[in-house]
Amino acid sequence: MIRFLIHRATIAVLVALTVSIIGFSLLRLSGDLASALAGDSAKPEQIAATAHLYGLDRPLYVQYLDWAYRALHGDLGTSLFTNEPVARLIGERLGVTVQLSFMSLVFALAISIPLGVLAATRPNSWLDRTALGIAVFGQAIPSFWFGLILIIVFGVMLRLLPISGSDTFAHFIMPTVTLGVSVMPAFMRLTRTGMLDALDSDYVRMARAKGLSTASVLFKHALRNAILPVVSLTAVSLGFLLGGSVIVESVFALNGIGFLAFQSIIRTDFPVVQSIIVFVAVLYIVLTLVADLVNAWLDPRIRLG
């Protein structure tokens, strides 16, 4: 277990290092930042002055090391647009994004796990087909469009829910449904497949032969094993949701880090953009590492194999 832990953690650190280099250089290599910052009508000497002001005239690796050193000490730089520290900007908005991610995850799991279990108990029944239909629907619907349709129906026609902002719980209902529907299909398919395998196994047949109740067989024996891959997917999805809610946050004007990233990209506020990219990536790496370790702890085949 210790060896497995060290091995996985080493890879995670290396991946995080690479991701930070990519996130850092992405915005510098793809355009001339200094002339973009100085404005369209800037003279060459003004561009040079801007480059010097932001330290853009130094070699790239010096810029990276300087940035990485500060980032490790909690200083992610200053926004070019608001002049506030990037760490504070992210900190202020993280709560909204975390709340949205957790709510969508709970929403998706609450629907997909029972539905996946039921679908697996009766393969090819109308229930199974309905579950599959929902999965196909969720996979194909553009989330930004689904959000707009919800706004038109529940916000404008029925006037039931607020259409933008993040002040109350009601503000989160439509964004949660929109985001939840987009992650639901994967959970449902995985639960269904896992349950089908588990129900076909010897230990479930044994449990049935012992005369245990259907509920006990389904939830105590079969689901316990079928849920393992779902645990990993939950961690991966959480990482995806924390970074992938850009679209939904923008549609509903929810003031989370996705919306902040979107606004910063439009304003070419590169310290904010690169910090969010690296921050979200590191979050993802940590979450998947934790999921891997939990799985290895639960299942000896992983840590020994």
Added chain:
Amino acid sequence: MTALDHLTRPGAGDALLEVEAPAPRTVMRRRALQHVGFLTGGAIVLGVLLVAIFAPLLTAYDPFAQDLTRRLVPPVWSAKGSWAHILGTDGLGRDYLTRLIYGARISLTVGFGAAAIAGLIGTTLGLVGGYFGGRVDAAVMYLVNVKLALPGVLVALSLISMLGGSVAVVVTVLGFLFWDRFVVVTRSVTQQVRANEYVAAAEAVGASRLRIIVGEILPNVLNHIIVIASLEMAVAILVEAALSFLGLGIRPPTPSWGLMISEGRNFMFFQPYLVAIPGVAIFLLVIAINMLGDGIRDITAPEGRN
């Protein structure tokens, strides 16, 4: 060739069993003709493809021509609609059906292009990692881990905002973002195929590694690649629409479906059809591509169904 042909040939006795087991190709054709999803999805995709190719023949209007005297004409099914503009006009008086038809070109180009680039990168990496194993494989999986950790939509948004929103840029950026699933699948299939005796035989007679990978392994991986490609094509179409909707994808006045929704958003409360119509188009195309992809998987490798 039918099963009966075997019986009339010399040595037909050996082939008698084939009456029981028809050729794989026959089995596949039979499965394809019975697969509702494959047929429906295939028909819709083919239909959209034909519409995209023959766009100029299908409509009398120019997708860019504005007519400010005919702004926001409602579609034909509403009381004030007319057959002159079947789906009405947008906020600049452009015929909506025409823009929808030309928009199919953008979606299909982005879908095909991005899936092709991603497929090329991912398949190459997967074949190399799966065949050579060891450190090469570790390096490939390391790249996949890095790719998975990066928030794709954010990276795409920032790259496109810097490089400009032409179709070529969008296709390239999306192609470089969606190769990971190709690697994972190609790699695991390659590992299985590599253990076969015919690969060992090819190695024994001195075939080059390139020849083994391309000649012996690639054909076995191809079916899987087509299935992944269809799924990634659907994802690329959805992401392009989302990026264009956010104003950081395809630039106006190009008729991209996502951009049409974004432009229609300003009139969302009184002309909801401007938002509804392009969204339904994206939804139908994506669902059709997914059905086609699932169908191909069921037909070529039914054991891979979940």
